[in-house]
Structure formats: C-alpha cells, structure tokens
Amino acid sequence: MKNITINVSKKYDVFLGDGIIASCDEIIGSVISPKKIAVITDDIVDTLYAEYVERILSSNFSVKKYVIKNGEASKNIDTLTSILEFLASNDFTREDALVSVGGGVVGDITGLSASLYMRGINFIQIPTTLLAMCDASVGGKTAVNLKYGKNLMGTFWQPSAVICDTEIVKNLPVDIFNEGMAEVIKCDIIRKCGIIDAVIEDKIKDNIEAVVEKCILLKKDIIEKDEFEKSGQRKFLNVGHTVAHAIEKLSDYKISHGSAVGMGLIIEAQMSKKLGYCDNKTVEKITKAVKKSNLYFDIPYNPKDMVCAMKKDKKNDNNLISFVLPKQIGECFEIKLSPEETENLISFVI
Numbered sequence: 001m002k003n004i005t006i007n008v009s010k011k012y013d014v015f016l017g018d019g020i021i022a023s024c025d026e027i028i029g030s031v032i033s034p035k036k037i038a039v040i041t042d043d044i045v046d047t048l049y050a051e052y053v054e055r056i057l058s059s060n061f062s063v064k065k066y067v068i069k070n071g072e073a074s075k076n077i078d079t080l081t082s083i084l085e086f087l088a089s090n091d092f093t094r095e096d097a098l099v100s101v102g103g104g105v106v107g108d109i110t111g112l113s114a115s116l117y118m119r120g121i122n123f124i125q126i127p128t129t130l131l132a133m134c135d136a137s138v139g140g141k142t143a144v145n146l147k148y149g150k151n152l153m154g155t156f157w158q159p160s161a162v163i164c165d166t167e168i169v170k171n172l173p174v175d176i177f178n179e180g181m182a183e184v185i186k187c188d189i190i191r192k193c194g195i196i197d198a199v200i201e202d203k204i205k206d207n208i209e210a211v212v213e214k215c216i217l218l219k220k221d222i223i224e225k226d227e228f229e230k231s232g233q234r235k236f237l238n239v240g241h242t243v244a245h246a247i248e249k250l251s252d253y254k255i256s257h258g259s260a261v262g263m264g265l266i267i268e269a270q271m272s273k274k275l276g277y278c279d280n281k282t283v284e285k286i287t288k289a290v291k292k293s294n295l296y297f298d299i300p301y302n303p304k305d306m307v308c309a310m311k312k313d314k315k316n317d318n319n320l321i322s323f324v325l326p327k328q329i330g331e332c333f334e335i336k337l338s339p340e341e342t343e344n345l346i347s348f349v350i
C-alpha cells in the first residue's frame with residue numbers, strides 16, 4: 001500500500017493499493033476515532049462494495065448505512081437534507097464520522113453533508129470509480145447541483161483520508177471505466193505525463209495503479225498551491241469543464257459527467273485552435289484519446305442554449321465566461337470570453 005500525503009489546511013493521506021478496502025477499518029482507525037460511522041452509498045454500489053465495507057467496519061465501530069439513488073439527478077438539496085436528517089435521527093454527533101462509498105456523486109454529497117452537519121464532522125472517502133479516484137475524492141470540493149447549474153452549492157471540506165482500492169477500478173464495467181478516462185486524459189492536458197500516448201496505444205489498463213497515482217500526484221500538487229481556488233492554479237483542473245457542465249445541465253444530467261468532460265475537452269481544444277492558441281496536432285491527439293475511450297458523441301444542443309447554461313459557471317466574473325483552454329499537451333491557460341464571442345466560437349466548432 002502507498003500513502004500520498006496531501007498537505008493542505010487539514011493534512012491527510014490518500015491510501016492507494018490493490019485490495020486495501022479489506023483493511024478500511026484499520027486505515028480509518030489509524031486516522032480518526034469515531035464512536036459511530038454513517039456509510040453513505042448509492043443503490044448500485046451498495047451491494048457491490050458498501051455492504052462489504054459496512055461488515056468490515058462493524059467489527060470495530062457502530063455502523064449505520066444510508067443509501068441514495070444512483071446518478072447525478074440525486075445530487076440535490078433534497079438528498080442532502082435526507083442525509084442530514086438521517087444523521088440527526090440516529091443521534092450522530094461531532095465525535096462521529098461519515099464514510100462515502102461510491103463515485104463522484106456520493107463523494108460530493110457526503111462531503112457536503114459532513115461539512116454542514118453540526119458545523120462539520122469528519123469524513124472518509126472510499127471512491128469506487130476511476131473518475132472519483134483520479135479527481136473527485138481528493139481535494140475537498142463538496143457540492144450539490146441547483147436547478148440553475150452544476151455544483152452551485154458547496155463547500156471546501158477536506159476528508160480525513162481517501163482509500164483508493166485499485167482492484168476496484170480493474171473490475172469496473174467498461175462504460176464506467178471509460179467515463180473516468182475523461183478526467184485521466186485531462187491530467188495529461190494540464191501537465192504532460194504520457195497518459196494521452198498511453199490511451200492511444202491502449203496501455204492504460206495494464207498500468208492502472210501508476211495512472212491513478214499520477215493523477216493523484218498532479219491533484220496534490222495543484223491543491224497544495226491553491227486549496228481554495230483563489231490564486232488560479234486550481235482552476236486549471238477545470239479544463240474541458242465549462243462546456244461539460246453546460247452539456248450536463250442541458251441534458252438534465254442524463255449525459256454523465258465523464259462523457260460530458262470528454263466532449264468538453266475536444267470542444268475547448270477546438271475553440272483554442274480557432275482562437276489561434278493551439279495547433280491542429282494537439283486537437284487531433286485529444287480527439288483521438290477521447291474517441292479511443294468511447295466518449296465521443298454528437299452534441300445535441302444549440303450554441304445559444306449552451307452559452308445560456310455556461311453563464312452560471314462558478315468561474316465567471318463580470319458577465320464573461322471563463323474557460324481553461326489547452327495550448328498544447330501539458331499547457332493550459334485561462335481566458336474570459338463574452339457570451340457573444342463564446343456563441344460564435346461554439347457555433348463554429350460544433
């Protein structure tokens with residue numbers, strides 16, 4: 001088992017290794033001493049992993065479990081309230097802890113619940129998707145969606161530990177694995193580390209532990225410099241995401257985050273090329289990697305509606321829409337565009 005220490009306002013470790021979920025009780029016991037644990041999961045992950053985690057934790061802790069419906073549509077205030085009411089009705093106190101077992105939705109809403117319940121209690125992330133291991137579980141961003149847009153309600157609340165069992169990603173259904181690939185490809189676009197070449201050459205699955213580690217190390221580096229997204233570096237993790245969040249919102253969250261990010265990476269690379277910042281070779285490489293991960297689809301929305309959805313993005317200011325665009329593989333920059341410029345660019349590229 002490897003430990004990657006995240007040195008932010010609250011220092012914690014990401015534990016990484018094959019089969020380590022079997023030791024989740026020891027790992028959790030080594031970092032916090034809760035009296036009770038609430039396992040939060042969804043109705044798909046429950047039978048796959050959460051029941052198992054519940055059984056293991058029950059030998060050392062008093063455990064309650066709360067199951068939400070799988071999918072982005074659950075990431076809302078009603079589900080958040082139901083988790084908080086569950087904690088209160090089961091007499092959870094600040095001495096206790098939450099453990100999220102699931103993908104990004106479960107992790108984000110559990111983190112937000114932990115940050116709000118009694119003004120904050122400990123929580124542990126056990127991500128069960130590639131996407132959550134490589135991105136959502138590390139860094140302390142918590143959120144639910146509002147009807148106006150994605151992740152508009154949230155806090156920064158760091159977990160006490162993240163337990164990444166790489167055996168789990170090896171057993172993922174191929175479509176769920178591929179969705180995670182969008183965030184993995186994104187890491188190489190932010191800082192060149194050979195991932196896109198490995199995707200194109202079909203060498204990801206054989207080296208998945210190393211790939212997950214590279215993504216976590218990139219994230220560590222960025223959030224240690226800009227934990228609260230104040231100085232600008234953390235925004236770079238949002239390359240592809242301005243377009244992606246608009247696609248997700250317009251689809252009423254039926255198009256998954258991973259698929260939307262895949263297309264967001266391509267469209268934003270094409271926008272950068274049209275603006276004269278990146279060359280065709282870069283666009284082609286990104287497109288090839290996204291297609292190879294089976295994340296390519298035709299965008300079913302018109303540019304006007306996409307821009308309308310983008311106007312609510314958290315990164316915007318002064319009515320300008322913020323994008324993090326690639327210059328080349330390994331180098332991105334932030335640019336703010338007016339809604340009119342954005343609509344023209346989107347009309348040109350899709």
Ligand code: GLY
Binds near residue numbers: 136138
């Ligand atoms: N998922 C982007 C971030 O953690 O900042």
